[in-house]
Amino acid sequence: MAALIHALRAALCDGQVSPVTLAEQALARIEDHHALNAIAFVEPARALEEARTMAREARAGWLRGPLHGLPITVKDVFNVRDTPLRAGARAPLPEITPDEATAVARLRQAGALILAKTNLQEIALGLTGENPWTGDVKNPHDPDRQAGGSSSGSAVAVAVGIGVGSLGSDTAGSVRLPASFCGAVGFKPSYGAIPLDGALPLVPSCDHAGPLARTVADVAALFAVLAGRPNDAWASAAPLPRPPRLVVPAAYLLGALTSEVRSAFELLIERLRLADALVDEVTLDIGDPLAGFAPLRAESVMVHRHALAAQPEAFSPTVREALMRGYDFSAVQYLHAREYQRALREALHRALQGADALVLPAAPCVAPPRGTTEIALEAGSADLRTAILRLTLPAALAGLPALALPFARINSLPVALQIIAPFGADQQVLAVGAWIEALLDEHGLVEVT
Numbered sequence: 001m002a003a004l005i006h007a008l009r010a011a012l013c014d015g016q017v018s019p020v021t022l023a024e025q026a027l028a029r030i031e032d033h034h035a036l037n038a039i040a041f042v043e044p045a046r047a048l049e050e051a052r053t054m055a056r057e058a059r060a061g062w063l064r065g066p067l068h069g070l071p072i073t074v075k076d077v078f079n080v081r082d083t084p085l086r087a088g089a090r091a092p093l094p095e096i097t098p099d100e101a102t103a104v105a106r107l108r109q110a111g112a113l114i115l116a117k118t119n120l121q122e123i124a125l126g127l128t129g130e131n132p133w134t135g136d137v138k139n140p141h142d143p144d145r146q147a148g149g150s151s152s153g154s155a156v157a158v159a160v161g162i163g164v165g166s167l168g169s170d171t172a173g174s175v176r177l178p179a180s181f182c183g184a185v186g187f188k189p190s191y192g193a194i195p196l197d198g199a200l201p202l203v204p205s206c207d208h209a210g211p212l213a214r215t216v217a218d219v220a221a222l223f224a225v226l227a228g229r230p231n232d233a234w235a236s237a238a239p240l241p242r243p244p245r246l247v248v249p250a251a252y253l254l255g256a257l258t259s260e261v262r263s264a265f266e267l268l269i270e271r272l273r274l275a276d277a278l279v280d281e282v283t284l285d286i287g288d289p290l291a292g293f294a295p296l297r298a299e300s301v302m303v304h305r306h307a308l309a310a311q312p313e314a315f316s317p318t319v320r321e322a323l324m325r326g327y328d329f330s331a332v333q334y335l336h337a338r339e340y341q342r343a344l345r346e347a348l349h350r351a352l353q354g355a356d357a358l359v360l361p362a363a364p365c366v367a368p369p370r371g372t373t374e375i376a377l378e379a380g381s382a383d384l385r386t387a388i389l390r391l392t393l394p395a396a397l398a399g400l401p402a403l404a405l406p407f408a409r410i411n412s413l414p415v416a417l418q419i420i421a422p423f424g425a426d427q428q429v430l431a432v433g434a435w436i437e438a439l440l441d442e443h444g445l446v447e448v449t
Contacts, residue, residue: 173392191399255379
């Protein structure tokens with residue numbers, strides 16, 4: 001699939017497209033897809049006025065940066081100047097400063113038109129996209145199915161063409177899972193690569209900001225801007241110049257997938273090997289990531305402790321219970337969890353020795369029907385949250401870069417490949433992803449019925 005951001009930038013420079021036209025098209029798509037509930041806040045008049053200013057600047061030959069005039073949406077956990085921050089919540093939120101998140105400011109400085117804020121699961125805690133306060137975000141391929149969470153609105157916006165990309169956040173899978181369910185590309189970079197000041201925290205030691213877009217090249221361009229390297233926006237998306245060396249955690253995946261996702265993944269591995277990629281199996285000696293993560297919920301309690309004390313009923317029961325579990329852990333258990341994070345990163349680095357990336361599905365299943373809490377895996381019935389976190393949590397807990405890339409359709413529903421590399425190797429993940437994406441562009445997505 002052609003990179004949208006680069007093509008629009010070239011068309012804008014040639015005068016073939018106007019920021020006003022792009023804004024009008026994005027706003028029309030918001031209206032067309034209103035029923036999916038992807039958008040939390042938009043002011044069409046303000047967006048069009050800013051687009052007109054950018055159009056005048058472009059006609060005068062002045063571009064603010066590599067994203068000049070391109071509409072971007074932002075998950076409603078980030079402060080956007082003169083825009084409310086609600087985070088899909090009814091409970092009062094802690095004070096968040098500055099009044100515009102650094103990540104958003106970087107997009108704006110690069111010329112992006114901050115078009116709208118996207119809906120999410122309450123306070124970004126959850127993996128389904130379902131929210132009793134703001135309504136469920138619905139899957140664009142089947143509105144009766146989950147969009148994934150918590151960056152659900154961002155993934156839906158990308159999937160239906162509301163702007164050229166979106167800024168999301170990922171604490172345990174919240175960019176990669178909705179990307180998989182909705183058919184977008186989602187990137188969780190290395191921990192700390194994109195600043196989070198001006199964003200509502202959830203678990204600060206695991207929180208990441210990350211872009212979603214249509215292609216790896218588009219995600220790479222957005223990441224360069226968000227990481228403070230706007231001059232690298234067009235140079236950061238080159239595919240790996242040779243077939244990649246990949247490792248698969250085969251034993252870790254035993255019984256962890258649905259039979260359909262297993263079939264699709266094995267077909268992809270066959271295709272990669274036919275294209276001369278070296279694919280080996282590797283052992284993941286990482287214990288139980290969910291048990292290691294649990295004591296870090298104490299960080300969430302610290303974020304929302306005042307609202308929990310004053311207005312506990314303002315949180316939905318599920319979210320309130322999840323937050324309150326943070327009080328169950330001692331300081332020693334919390335410190336053990338922080339030590340587990342460091343050990344997990346080291347274990348993943350050992351597994352990645354000699355390889356460009358570790359690959360596994362980004363989700364154990366395609367998007368299930370809304371309201372689903374259990375799914376049928378190869379090993380039997382399983383809790384949906386537990387099944388998802390087994391795949392997405394390790395990279396977030398260890399802070400390693402991870403890309404979700406659509407690779408298959410199962411009964412017309414998308415599923416993504418997760419590509420993980422060592423800490424700091426963000427460009428390596430993107431290069432491997434671009435190589436695999438080019439292979440998929442040539443031969444088509446894996447189809448399973």
